[in-house]
Amino acid sequence: MTTSTHRINVRSIRKLANNDGMTLRNGKTVQYKSGWQVAEEGCIVKTAEQAMTIARSVYGGNCGIWYSDGLYYVDPSRRVNTKREALSIGKEHKQISVLCWRTMGLAYCEQ
Numbered sequence: 001m002t003t004s005t006h007r008i009n010v011r012s013i014r015k016l017a018n019n020d021g022m023t024l025r026n027g028k029t030v031q032y033k034s035g036w037q038v039a040e041e042g043c044i045v046k047t048a049e050q051a052m053t054i055a056r057s058v059y060g061g062n063c064g065i066w067y068s069d070g071l072y073y074v075d076p077s078r079r080v081n082t083k084r085e086a087l088s089i090g091k092e093h094k095q096i097s098v099l100c101w102r103t104m105g106l107a108y109c110e111q
Contacts, residue, residue, distance in 0.1 A: 020066075025061070027061030040077075040078075042073055044071050054074045094109075
């Protein structure tokens with residue numbers, strides 16, 4: 001696991017490109033070398049400021065933030081070892097996709 005040395009801020013969130021995201025642990029970005037990241041719940045907001053507020057106050061800096069088509073998706077997520085487990089959890093919780101840490105690619109949860 002690699003963790004950044006500084007906490008994110010609103011500018012960090014605004015810099016996300018379309019279909020880009022970040023995973024946070026204690027308000028700092030984190031990256032893994034293997035496994036899959038999957039969320040079980042979350043919320044959708046329109047601004048980076050709203051995303052930052054939710055990340056800090058609701059999830060204590062332990063969540064993922066994803067930007068897509070003008071919306072920010074903020075949700076607590078967890079790392080699991082297998083694609084099968086990630087897709088099972090994702091489908092159960094009506095997620096769009098799960099992230100493969102090794103390739104940084106998405107696998108889509110077909111509903």
